[in-house]
Every structure is written in C-alpha cells, then in structure tokens.
Amino acid sequence: MNLSDPRTIRELLAKSGFSFKKSLGQNFLIDPDVCPRMAQAACDSETGVLEIGPGIGVLTAELARRAKKVTAIELDERLKTVLPHTLADFGNIEIIYGDVMKLDLKQLLREKFADCEKIAVCANLPYYITSPIVMMLLESRLPVNKITVMVQKEAAERLCAEIGTRAAGAVSVAVRYYASPELLFTVGRESFMPAPNVDSAVIRLSVRQTPPVILRDEKAFFRLVKACFAQRRKTLLNTVSNTTGIRKEELRVALAALSLPETVRGEELTLEQLAALSDQLSITR
Ligand code: SAM
Numbered sequence: 001m002n003l004s005d006p007r008t009i010r011e012l013l014a015k016s017g018f019s020f021k022k023s024l025g026q027n028f029l030i031d032p033d034v035c036p037r038m039a040q041a042a043c044d045s046e047t048g049v050l051e052i053g054p055g056i057g058v059l060t061a062e063l064a065r066r067a068k069k070v071t072a073i074e075l076d077e078r079l080k081t082v083l084p085h086t087l088a089d090f091g092n093i094e095i096i097y098g099d100v101m102k103l104d105l106k107q108l109l110r111e112k113f114a115d116c117e118k119i120a121v122c123a124n125l126p127y128y129i130t131s132p133i134v135m136m137l138l139e140s141r142l143p144v145n146k147i148t149v150m151v152q153k154e155a156a157e158r159l160c161a162e163i164g165t166r167a168a169g170a171v172s173v174a175v176r177y178y179a180s181p182e183l184l185f186t187v188g189r190e191s192f193m194p195a196p197n198v199d200s201a202v203i204r205l206s207v208r209q210t211p212p213v214i215l216r217d218e219k220a221f222f223r224l225v226k227a228c229f230a231q232r233r234k235t236l237l238n239t240v241s242n243t244t245g246i247r248k249e250e251l252r253v254a255l256a257a258l259s260l261p262e263t264v265r266g267e268e269l270t271l272e273q274l275a276a277l278s279d280q281l282s283i284t285r
Pocket of ligand 1: 027028056124129
C-alpha cells in the first residue's frame with residue numbers, strides 16, 4: 001500500500017470515517033522522499049525506535065524497514081482501525097495508544113528496547129506541542145542516542161541556533177546543554193495533507209553523554225537563562241533583575257567578576273559565560 005499517495009490515504013480514511021483533527025496537529029506526510037530520508041537519518045538495524053504520532057503509519061513503515069523494532073505512541077484512538085491494516089506487513093512494530101506527555105517513557109523504553117544496542121526517537125511532531133515534547137525528551141534524560149524530528153521551520157531554526165547569535169533563545173541554550181543539534185533539511189508545506197500554513201524542517205539532536213559545562217545548580221542556571229532571554233531588547237542587568245529576585249548590585253558584581261560589561265545582553269553570552277555567571281551568582285547569594 002502506498003501510504004504517501006493522497007488518493008490511497010483519502011480512500012483509507014473514508015472507509016474508517018476518519019477526519020483530520022487540526023487540534024491534534026494531524027498533517028500527514030504525502031511526499032514519498034521525506035520518510036525514507038528521515039528514517040535513514042534516525043536509525044540502523046541495531047536501533048530500537050520510539051515514534052511519536054504515527055498517524056496512518058507512513059514514517060512508521062520506513063522506520064520498521066531499517067530499525068530493529070519500532071514502538072509508536074499515538075494519541076488518537078480512531079487510528080486503531082487504520083494502523084493494523086496499513087502496517088500489517090511488519091512484525092517489528094508495536095503501537096501504544098496514549099499521550100506521549102503522560103506516559104512513563106523511561107519505563108517504556110526499558111521494557112521495549114532491552115535487547116537493542118541503541119535507542120532513538122523519530123517523529124513528525126504535531127505542531128501544537130513541538131517544543132514541550134522536545135524539551136520533555138531531553139530533560140527526562142532518557143537513554144536515547146538520537147532524536148530526529150520534523151518541526152515547524154522557525155522552531156527548527158530556533159532549536160538549532162548557535163548560542164550567542166540573534167537567532168538563539170532560552171530553548172536553544174537548553175538544547176545545546178543536552179545535545180548537539182543539526183538542521184538536516186527543510187520540507188515544504190505542500191508535502192502534507194492537509195497542507196499547513198507553514199513550512200517544516202527535520203532536525204537531529206545527538207544526545208550528549210555528559211553536559212558541555214559543569215554547573216553548581218542546574219535549576220538556577222535554567223532560571224537565569226530564561227530571564228536573560230525574557231526581555232530581549234533590554235540589557236541582561238535589567239531583564240534579569242526585572243524577572244528574578246536578583247538585585248542589580250549582585251548582578252553588577254557577578255558581571256565584573258567575569259569581566260563582562262554592564263551593558264551586555266543575554267543573547268550575546270556563550271554557554272560557558274552563562275554557566276559561569278550562574279555559578280558566580282550562586283556563590284554570592
Ligand atoms: N507520522 C505521521 C506522518 O508523518 O504523516 C503523522 C504525523 S502528524 C504531524 C502528528 C501525529 O501525532 C498525529 O497522528 C496525531 O494524532 C499525533 N499526536 C498528537 N498529539 C499527540 C500526543 N500528545 N501524543 C501522541 N501522539 C500525538
């Protein structure tokens with residue numbers, strides 16, 4: 001069955017009375033080149049793959065062809081009548097119906113992939129929940145080597161932005177703390193059914209085994225990073241003192257200790273400088 005063919009998809013979905021739900025980010029891929037490219041970038045025959053949101057299974061099938069096994073989590077139970085049919089040819093796929101944000105993924109990966117050398121995540125993520133899913137995957141410190149996901153193009157650029165550039169935000173710093181990001185390729189809106197109003201891109205996050213900076217207090221670091229980017233036009237001194245309880249005088253002392261000017265903006269700092277500032281503040285507080 002050609003799961004990239006719009007006519008096949010329409011017939012298949014009509015049979016089970018399925019209609020697309022925008023609220024679930026249901027834009028299914030119809031470009032036959034995209035899923036093989038994503039699957040190739042995501043896994044090999046030693047890998048157990050966790051897929052989020054299989055839809056009708058177009059990416060799931062490509063993953064199953066290349067990976068050792070695939071476990072896919074789908075929120076929409078209406079697909080229960082579709083997926084067993086579309087993925088009938090594969091013996092290495094398991095579908096779990098549930099919300100990826102509510103499942104115990106650590107436990108699930110342990111259970112499903114005990115016999116796999118590597119574990120990867122691959123997904124065409126629903127737009128409405130892209131960054132929360134990416135951050136949840138990174139922050140839960142899952143035993144995952146690579147995360148290859150399609151997201152809105154602007155989100156991809158932000159997630160992969162170099163720290164210290166204008167394109168970066170708090171989320172770019174968080175991503176670089178946990179992983180090495182790469183933007184692999186862009187995908188036009190016409191590659192989906194129904195076509196969304198935005199273009200997409202596939203990114204790959206290679207999860208770090210050890211963080212690039214050693215922090216005194218990780219929570220304090222992320223609070224500082226969030227504050228640094230909260231009011232981008234303001235200096236770090238102003239935005240951090242406005243959005244946290246840290247006094248300007250304390251910040252002045254910490255900036256001086258790191259030879260940073262009082263006029264510096266949060267977005268100008270490197271990961272190492274942000275880490276050093278966070279550590280410096282935790283010493284003086
Ligand atoms: N993988 C398919 C493809 O590429 O054509 C479908 C991708 S579609 C962009 C996103 C999928 O995620 C939909 O099937 C949707 O029902 C599912 N989904 C949405 N929210 C979810 C959640 N919280 N947990 C698991 N799946 C979810």
